[in-house]
Amino acid sequence: MPGLLLGDVFPNFEADTTIGKIKFHEFLGDSWGILFSHPRDYTPVCTTELGRAARLSPEFTKRNVKMIALSIDSVEDHLGWSKDIIAYNNEAPSCTMPFPIIADDKRELAVMLGMLDPDERDKDGMPLTARCVFIIGPDKKLKLSILYPATTGRNFDELLRVIDSLQLTAQKRVATPVDWKLGDRVMVLPNISETEAAALFPSGVSTKELPSGKKYMRYTPQP
Structure with missing residues (x-):
């Protein structure tokens, strides 16, 4: 196949x-x-x-x-x-x-x-x-x-890293950014509203300000 x-x-x-x-x-x-x-x-x-x-x-x-x-x-x-x-x-x-x-x-x-x-x-x-x-x-x-x-x-250490990401993102509605490692902050998915994000991530959500004014770079501590 x-x-x-x-x-x-x-x-x-x-x-x-x-x-x-x-x-x-x-x-x-x-x-x-x-x-x-x-x-x-x-x-x-x-x-x-x-x-x-x-x-x-x-x-x-x-x-x-x-x-x-x-x-x-x-x-x-x-x-x-x-x-x-x-x-x-x-x-x-x-x-x-x-x-x-x-x-x-x-x-x-x-x-x-x-x-x-x-x-x-x-x-x-x-x-x-x-x-x-x-x-x-x-x-x-x-x-x-x-x-x-x-x-x-x-690089089998990289395979461990992607396993950590796959297992986390299979359970939580987050994504992992470039070079992410277990314990680092993660990213809030774009299809989650600010209201829903506040409920899903009680540790807080921070947003990176960008020239476009679009608020898509949202981070939260690893849940």
């Missing part, structure tokens, strides 16, 4: 993973989810990425987010490479990866989800998976998607 759009129900695929066969919706349960693909096991940038994801996994767990990775490698390769990731993190060999990795060796999911990178190919000329990120809500709908080329590693 190339062209998966925000708000679409995410496909409930079955897949082989490092924890056995899963059905994606059952794996997520009532949690939020992050599905992120990487080009290849046993490669440098991917090792740094999954190492960072593993280190941050307690932060994602605190936010009720389940993580799952994907590439076109086999389960056997994933399990072997996981030992390198654990060593990269300077953790004991007895440690295990805190999230599963999907084996998409037939590229079926990569094609369905539009994950393939047309410019990066394996030794046989087959396209590799790009660095794709999907964030899925507890309603199984797509809330955010990001697609990076194979040459650019991702």
Whole structure:
């Protein structure tokens, strides 16, 4: 399903993973989810990425987010490479990866989800998976998607930041401005009247005066 759009129900695929066969919706349960693909096991940038994801996994767990990775490698390769990731993190060999990795060796999911990178190919000329990120809500709908080329590693701290924003704005009628972090002030939605804003945000609403005279830059402490 190339062209998966925000708000679409995410496909409930079955897949082989490092924890056995899963059905994606059952794996997520009532949690939020992050599905992120990487080009290849046993490669440098991917090792740094999954190492960072593993280190941050307690932060994602605190936010009720389940993580799952994907590439076109086999389960056997994933399990072997996981030992390198654990060593990269300077953790004991007895440690295990805190999230599963999907084996998409037939590229079926990569094609369905539009994950393939047309410019990066394996030794046989087959396209590799790009660095794709999907964030899925507890309603199984797509809330955010990001697609990076194979040459650019991702920022998993940024994914935590957007999770905080998505979870806050799913519950409260606010938006988060540029570079917002948890605890910063937020913005009142333009479709909320001043009277309604006063009732919704008892901590107060401040308005930035602008040359246009339009009062759309309204801030309130994070509810």
